[in-house]
Amino acid sequence: MSIKIGIIGAGGMANYHVPGFRQGGGEVIALCDVNEAAAQKAAAKHGITRVFTDVGVMLKTMPELDAVSVIVPNKFHAPLALQCLAAGRHVFCEKPPALSAKQMAQMLVAAKKAKKKLMFNFNNxxxxxxxxxxxxxxxxxxxxxxxxxxxxxxxxxxxxxxxxxxxxxxxxxxxxxxxxxxxxxxxxxxxxxxxxxxxxxxxxxxxxxxxxxxxxxxxxxxxxxxxxxxxxxxxxxxxxxxxxxxxxxxxxxxxxxxxxxxxxxxxxxxxxxxxxxxxxxxxxxxxxxxxxxxxxxxxxxxxxxxxxxxxxxxxRSAANFVRAITGAEAPLNTPEQAxxxxxxxxxxxxxxxxxxxxxx
Missing domain, CATH: 3.30.360.10 (Dihydrodipicolinate Reductase; domain 2)
Structure with missing residues (x-):
């Protein structure tokens, strides 16, 4: 069974996340951005059929989503990761992990509680x-x-x-x-x-x-x-x-x-x-x-x-996230390291x- 993924954020890093997830064997089936025009444009570019402007709506209406990718300004990394983990999804987040170690500690606890992967795009x-x-x-x-x-x-x-x-x-x-x-x-x-x-x-x-x-x-x-x-x-x-x-x-x-x-x-x-x-x-x-x-x-x-x-x-970093979820590869990074x-x-x-x- 392939991992089904939703993208949060229509920015340029989707140009790497989407092919990476697909390379790892995942399916990208949704894209969400508060800017609907940007979301529609990015979704069309990457062949993604479902478009949302509200993360909560995407998570609620698409129970088949296994994981999400967070590509937004740094301030929103922790809140969105926490929201998605609480909804039972694996999370792949752009760097930096959060604005502070305090936020990152909250994310680590949430990932353990949800028993889900929390990984970051430490692509180097x-x-x-x-x-x-x-x-x-x-x-x-x-x-x-x-x-x-x-x-x-x-x-x-x-x-x-x-x-x-x-x-x-x-x-x-x-x-x-x-x-x-x-x-x-x-x-x-x-x-x-x-x-x-x-x-x-x-x-x-x-x-x-x-x-x-x-x-x-x-x-x-x-x-x-x-x-x-x-x-x-x-x-x-x-x-x-x-x-x-x-x-x-x-x-x-x-x-x-x-x-x-x-x-x-x-x-x-x-x-x-x-x-x-x-x-x-x-x-x-x-x-x-x-x-x-x-x-x-x-x-x-x-x-x-x-x-x-x-x-x-x-x-390759995005591909590793999908393979880590399926157990095909060890995760390249951990919340403890973050x-x-x-x-x-x-x-x-x-x-x-x-x-x-x-x-x-």
Whole structure:
């Protein structure tokens, strides 16, 4: 029996969720958005027959729905996930998991109570490079990862001014919460150790300078709010003795956009990286997956060759959700990991506000 799925939100990420769910063997049978015209347009594009403007109505009138996909501004992730879990549906939610660790904890409890899958689109775990690197980590070839550097840095990548991305009440913050992928991927490689402390600083330099706007065509909102950071830098320690530094930005004087995790293990180091020739344009990306070791007294660098994936794991991540429901694959992420990640993000914002390390 195939898994039947409803999409909540007619945004661009449906372009990845829908084919991903279908690749995993699921059926996408409904789409809901408060903007009926947008919902009708997206449904027609993806061949979805049922269209709704109210989530409650969709859940009530379509008991055959097994799962939902949440593709809406960050503020609504937790409320919609909680609503759908309470209605007995599995949930696949866009990142970030929620606006805070408190909300994420509520979602975890709700998923356990409902006995349903709650997963998030941490799509960089599903990139071919990440799958390949995890094979080496799982085999023991890397040993224990002592330290890790996580980076998603942009030179001109502010996603519009005055819209929900730059309004903290709707987004939860700027690049720290928006570009959390590399922090998550580094934690994934490290075994998701329990965080102990975080020290961080955020910077709002350039956040109102329109020459730093990203190339995605997101419109500015006249008289809208822009009250989030442009960049965040920090350092995390873990109860295991491991450590991670991170650098995330929408607007900094970098050479080029870089999306990367570099780590140092007891047996080998490694790197997964994408470099963009033009900020935010995937077609210009250069992907690398490398291992660094010492063999026979000599440094050895290995390039791991994998198929290209311009979707950066987004389709594969959605497919994994369906396969996790059916038991065909292990889930790529868990609510417990999402909670640990949100604790780190909350702590980083608190550390920046207080100027002190924060115990987690």
């Amino acid at each position: 775990r599903a990139r071919p490079e990440s799958y390949a690197m995890m094979d080496y980590v799982a085999s023991g070839a890397v040993g224990t990862i002592n330290t890790c550097q996580a980076r998603w840095i942009r030179r001109t990548g502010i996603p519009g001014f005055g819209g929900w991305f730059t309004t903290k009440a709707l987004s939860g913050g700027g690049p720290l919460i928006d570009l959390l992928h590399m922090i998550d991927l580094g934690l994934f490689f490290m075994g998701y150790p329990d965080p102990a402390h975080v020290l961080a600083r955020t910077f709002d330099t350039h956040i109102t300078d329109k020459s730093f706007k990203g190339p995605w065509g997101i419109p500015d909102v006249a008289n809208g709010v822009t009250d989030v950071e442009a960049a965040a830098h920090g350092f995390i320690t873990f109860k295991t003795g491991q450590a991670m530094s991170f650098q995330v930005s929408w607007a900094e004087m970098n050479q080029r956009e870089e999306v990367s995790v570099t780590f140092q293990g007891t047996k080998a180091g490694g790197m997964v990286r994408r470099l963009f020739g033009v900020d935010g344009i995937d077609a210009t990306g250069i992907d690398s997956c490398e291992l660094y070791s010492q063999e026979h007294g000599r440094p050895v660098n290995r390039s791991i060759l994998v198929p290209p994936d311009e979707a950066m794991g987004r389709i 909670l640990a990640l949100m604790r780190i993000i909350d702590g980083a914002y608190k550390s920046s506000a207080t100027g002190k390390p924060v115990a987690l």
